Amino acid sequence: MSHQQAPTAFSIQGHQYISGKWRPGQSSRRLDNRNPYNNDLLLDMPLASVRDLDDAYLAAQTAQVEWAAQHARQRVPLLENLACIIEERREEIIGWLIRESGSTRIKATIEWQSTLNLVRECAVMPMQVEGRILTSYKPGEQSFVFRDPLGVVGVISPWNFPLYLSMRSVVPALAVGNTVVLKPASDTAVTGGLLIAYLFEAAGFPAGTLNVVVGAGSEIGDAFVEHPVPSLISFTGSTDVGRNVGRIATGGKHIKRVALELGGNAPLVVLNDADVEVAAHAAVVGRFLHQGQICMSVNRVIVASSLYPAFVDLVVERVRKLKTGNPDESDTVIGPVVNHSQLSGLLRKIDEAQSAGLKPLCSGPAEGLLLPAHVFGNVKVNDALAREETFGPLLPLMVADNEAHALQLANASEYGLSSAVFTKDMARGLSFARGIVAGMTHINDITVDDQPNAPFGGEKNSGLGRFNGHYALEEFTRAHWITWQPGGHNYPF
Template identity: 55%
Template sequence: MTAYTALDLQYIGGQWRDGTSTHHIQNINPFTQELIFSFQAASSVDVDSAYSAAERAFKQDAIKSIDLRLNVIKKLVEVIQQRREEIVQWLIDESGSTRLKANIEVDAALGIIQESLSFPEKMRTTKLESKDPSRKSFVLRKPLGVIAVISPWNFPFHLSMRSVVTAIACANSVVLKPASDTPVTGGTLLAKLFEEAGLPHGVLNVVAGSGREIGDYFVEHPVPKMISFTGSTEVGQQVGVKALGSSRLKRLALELGGNAPLVILDDADLDLAVELTVMGRFLHQGQICMSTNRVIVDESLHDAYVEKLVKRVKTIVVGNPNNDDTLIGPIINTSQVDKLKTMIQNAIQQDAILAYAGGIEGQLVGPHIFTHVDPQSDIALEESFGPLLPIIQARDEAHALELANSTRFGLSSAVCTSNLERGGDFAAQLDIGMTHINGISVADHANAPFGGERNSGLGRFNGEWIFEEFTRTHWQTFPV
């Protein structure tokens, strides 16, 4: 099978073309620092064209047919399975994914695509019990219209796909803006896959451009009925303000940052706790919103846990993401590396003890483990989005709960205990969207609600929950 070409172009109205901005996107391999390609970015003119194409496709009922949507989605699964290695290699080369993480990401995308196959049949009219005996009552389930999707660079393929395929399955059209660090795996690669799957022109459009140039315009534009954003809390808050402050109110689905705790209670299996820590924190270099951002461990287990953890972390392979045994690959860009360096220095200045330093070489940042961490210090309160791990001691279970909830975030969490009932009771008291007892904080099931509380976002993705987000109801009554 011939590999895709011309991935350095915008995809608008079924046509591949150069952007019209005077700026160029430099697509750089995070590990080798080699230039993959440079392509002309999208301008506001391209945004207008993309929204016009999407609006036209929606008004013309390009994917109104249930059979058409089902056929396209089924074909999409086949195409991804046939091109799996091509997609995996793009994730490694463009996003710095390790081979392990890239395969996990493709599987996650396939899961949400399979789940979306149930959505077209749910777009039905439901009869309600009428409170007026002289009238009949019905609820129609309808698409929203044009949905704008803004996706991040950390899981670009999956986090773009989960909104795009769901929107299309629900008979919406889409304009997708991928992150500038991952314009292919978060954008043009999806356009190629849907194109091969037979999606009608205009239903999916991709504009890759600088957030500084087109970000606000993309959100404030009058055409989209909804903004689906996945990214940092700071940017997500700005998106929310722009979307709600525009001349036409828009629906919002915001999946933002996290500060996931792994809580290790006093009856925990320490070997299990160590493995939950390693995979929950260091998978994809910690560049995951659900990643274990801090460990809260009962003081009675602290010393033994740290000893076991450091011993285990010394076995982690840091290096070439193409190698099967690599767990930690490159950080996405130099600005993120600089941020991590600053966080390390600040943690030390705030009296945390660096119990293990895995080193920094170019874009490779090894594990850094901190003990004696003040719960109010920067490294405990802020999302590092890297392989930095603060360990906080809890006096008892009540203190552990207090520490776990002491954050402005509330996305994911994990609890380690030998008593599952105790773990469930503890989890129920967390002001957090997702908790995994004796599992890692990084988990995403296509049929389970994915989302957070507080500054971790609004709304839920996956399964029936994202179906509700991407559709609308219309109540109608008729005389009997």
């Protein structure tokens, strides 16, 4: 990146982005978008109505024909330009993530870098679409399989990693010839949607290729999924909402594909030969990054009984040093949770855990939306802290009698997104990892990882489909079988 003057910041208005134009939403409802740390007003805007949604899907449908007809080489420079703009606007993007989503500067920087890596990876994707030539069972026939764009993709993104988790669907979908309608979470309307529209507009993407509608789920959510135009709905969010998205997308009049990235209950397993200091450090980072508001976050730690006392001491020592406070300060580890509803749920879980007899090894009172780190010891498999995704700065520690028991505990969940295991023996680690029913397992590392060329997705109630690299290429295209005959068929009648 050249050392040039930073570009003038986008003047983000509270408008919908439809067919390359900015316009007010037509709903009677308004969005009051505030900084979760200090409650400063960031944006006040009229929300999108179903009519706005219809216009967005029509714009995407209209633009898709010409966009898909472009040669792949014409899309590459636009994606490269997008990457350059994201790099140039680093501090502006990070600033918005801190102000709107409560991201600490540490987390916001990680999210910016992950987004930049993703776009750079996708910049070559238009040239990577491959078909196949099949051997035909019919003499003289040529048999081909082409990968074609799906058409229009509807993307519903969450508030926790709003920029990255929106772009993870938007960018590859566009790269292979689809157009997109994006609906961000209301808590992160800017970083999950409007800011993205400004970035694409600045990069020169044609009108209608990306459309952003900011609307209430209760008003346009079902219509977004059941609309006749989109061929695929890419949803990232809770399992409960994801189930409803899946029902509507596949059970209505217009059946469509779904890509669902849902909840998690990631186990971090510490086997009896692990480096206990490394494992304890990883558990703290993997849980408390972004206040634990990550689907891959370490949701429970399963420790070999022989290492448990030392592990507890090391975790408690680290957690007590974590700074809770202003997310814009570089040494803050725990910033605010995203809203009061999220805080209320976390406080309820803490009260329920204590009522069930669990004692916090570390704790502290909430101040505003700031909730200090909480650690609970000797959590049992049937305790709510072990069964449920907490999505906050709460860390339950569990004891495993032996390796088989540890694997049993790791798989004792309805979820199967990410996981980790710590051991000094690579063969043992690989064997244990293969036994975990999850989409991702990391040996001697935290459960939080998402690389733009590696398959990201879960098993069981953690979702369907895979993101990133050629896995995303397959999700956002369809196989089209085409044959050619020279003529002269010998039909039976």
